[in-house]
Amino acid sequence: MASVSIDGIQKNYGPTSVLRGVSLSIADGEFLTLLGPSGCGKSTLLRILAGLEVQDAGSVLIDKRAVDGLRPKWRDVAMVFQSYALYPHMTVASNMALPLRMRRLSAVQRLPLVGRLLPETARITAEIDVEVMRTAKSLGIGHLLARKPGQLSGGQRQRVAVGRAMVRHPAVFLMDEPLSNLDAKLRVQMRAEIKELHQRLGGTFVYVTHDQAEAMTLSDRVAVMVDGELLQVAAPQDIYVDPDDRRVAEFIGSPKINMLDGVVRERGVVDVAGSALAIEVDAIAGAHITLGIRSEAFHFADHGGPGVLTGSVRMIEHMGSDLLVHFDLAGVDHLVIARLLAERAPHIAVGQTLHVGVRPDRVLLFTRDGRRLRREVEAGRASVTPIREIAR
């Protein structure tokens, strides 16, 4: 078990910058997820942690020890790969024993035939076998030890890969999208098992995924990465409710958060799509801002009026208790999506005029360049961004 600290990591592939100065510290025993769209650099960061890639700048500390330039072997990390990377020609037992053999047996003892004749080899090998068996049993794959990976199902291979990582009790577990090759049902099951494993082992886990649901359910904290930058590191619910950045807000949540451009009319009033919303903004009149409104922050209104947006319905998705209503707003070039309670919005039809109210306290405010504008109330009466700066 160990803490991990990442400081100012940069990585370029030729002219493309994959990581632009990423800093992050992970506490001992924490489950941290690197979440981001594909190509955001999260896998590269994980591989730099493992020592499989070398960063161009910055440093990595594992257990307060700088490991830059150390080969993976000396970092005391284990990794579970997306493809599992099991050795196809070895049995499950040999696959799991390999990390121990490489560490405990000398090069001479590992030689075929000759190695076996050396005095200590047999004893160490027997020890390894016992540990492999114990680990395999704890994962429920004890009966598969003699098989080869080709004879296993996807879920079983996944367990073997986890077992190979577990068997030598590493300080840090690194997992690179370990569930993405499984079908949906198995993925949910394995997700629970990984969570349980983390609680049982208590190790430090760094987990890479592009799947929000995995990140949200597994993690103590989620680190959201976009385009090689770390945008926010926070507990799962905070990432959703209280994003620091427009890109985080847009990446998290389904359906995607609605982004509406607005202009501050006067203190406490924002003009959006032809309506005036009563939203507390400490800003001078005429400032341009963006309002992020999640679909569930809307509610059905019987008629127009102050604080109500009016548009025409374009599409309706029935979700059971909810409806996802896609509607047009005057002056907005994309459709806006509202999640409305089905019983409260009985007779909505395509083409019809729709009135929706907005809960002001659920509206997220951003500057036009994407920074979060926290209202004074939330930010403890300390204005985060002087609003004058953002006035055009």
Place this chain on the structure above:
Amino acid sequence: MSAFKSARRLSLPTTILRHAVLLCTGALILAPFVWMVSLSIKPASEIFRVSFSFWPERFYGIENYTKALTEVPLPRYMGNGVLVCAIILVLQILVCTPCAYVLAKLRFPGRDLLFSMVLIGLLLPHQVLSLPLFILSYQLDILNTYAALIFPYVISPFGIFLFRQFFKTIPDDVVHAARLDGLSELAIVWRIMLPMALPALIAFSIFSVVGHWNDLFWPLIAVRDQSLMPPPLGIMVFKNEEAGNDYGPLMAASTLVVMPLIIAFLAAQKWFVEGMTGGAVK
């Protein structure tokens, strides 16, 4: 993830060892080529002097190469090679492509029979067939003509096989769409399938041309007339006539025969490797 491929660094001694070994084996491999070129630019007096240097004291290349091109019908040999290879390739493509298409995309009675005929053809080494083919060309009275050089290779089972494999990777929907657009089956073969199979076409063309440019066995049987000989046969005759006394021009002629393929190979290495191993790898 291929960007990560081979990110591993070798240690400096390992790197040096790698280059040292590869340069040594490379030098051994190149020795015959170097020796050939070296002799081709030396005068006879230097060739027969017992001492070796790769670069001549007196550059005699022009004389040797002129002699190779004028005293022997080498240009004729090369022309024959080009002609025969080109005709064979065109005929093979004309015959093999529709058959490959049929095997890959149509369902009809006898398809398995047809495919097993192709497989049998693929299995047979061509030299085994030389005796009956010789008799056949004798019966047709085409021995000692271009036709004799060409006709055994009008069809290439390997070509059918290769194209079939490639056509199978093209989605059936492409064929359906083409039919809906009113193309005939033959038009689908030439206007849709073959252009889409360009990589296979290039690979096969290289395989075919290299094979027939280098072939000595069948031309040796099929033609006697010097004016019909392709390069390998021509150069062998040249060597036997000169009886090894006029090394300079002989080496110059060898260099000229080997050169076209080597230049093409260096220009399109990847395609050559693919073409000449494609059948084996797949």
Place this chain on the structure above:
Amino acid sequence: MSEPLCLSGVRVEHSAIGGARRAQIPATPPARAPAVAQTLVAWGLAGPAVFFLLVLFLLPVTGVFVIALSDWQFGARSLSFVGFANFREVFVDAGFRASLLNSVVYVLIVVPGSVILGLMIAVLIESGRSLRSFYRAIHFLPFMATLAAMAIAWEALLHPTIGFVNQALAVIGLPTANWLRDENTALPVLAIIGIWQNLGYAMVLFLAGLKSIPQDLYDAADVDGADLWLDRLCIVTLPMLGPVSMFVVIVVAVRAFEPFDAVKVLTQGGPGHASEMLLYTLYRESFEYLRTGFGAAVAVVFLAIVVTLTLVQARIMGNRVHYQ
């Protein structure tokens, strides 16, 4: 012969296109018997190929067996079957026995030589990043160079007095030889030329095999602690090349049974029968001595060897999935 056939092929093409155009005109296309139409189209398209497969492959191979089992000679108007008489003659013939033995010896030198060197060179090339395609090109060069011409270069290299090999050996004080005229060295020298020619082929096949090893396996080995070159070689590279290696051995073996150009140009099977091999025997008996029955029997033996190897290879390719 090929020209009129080619013309008729072109004519088929035109009529097929015309037919398709006409078929578009009726408002209701003929709905009946599309299966029959499809069959006709299929056999029509495959027609030229079927014809040539029959005439150029199936008929000749039958012919070889007929000639091998009969007393037919060039120019004879009739033939009668004589059973295995030709084969008996072949197998008691000292020349053929020498030829078969030489072929086997040649294969036993060329296959391990080409495969081991090819594997070694492929692994070395793939283990670094610099000059990869340069080294690949050099080592592959002999495989595609015209062997008849290169054999002449080899002869110059091996020339007893002015050849580079003997001159170099003389300089270091080692014994020299008349390599191609000495019955002890002729076959080994041909085998070395065979290795020279085929190792690039083996190398390229191994390179393809190496490329298909997933990088993840090397990464996993790295994290598992196998980060020395030799460990990686033993844990990942060589086991993963296992199936490819079997395949390469067979493919090179088939090629190693087929040397002809170098024999014809350099030794004509001599001195004596010292460097005679199957294809050269087949050629000489059939086309120089015009012993058709004998030549055909040799062809059948040769065919049996190559077909056996190829079928073994097909079996192996079929089993290759076991690492999936």
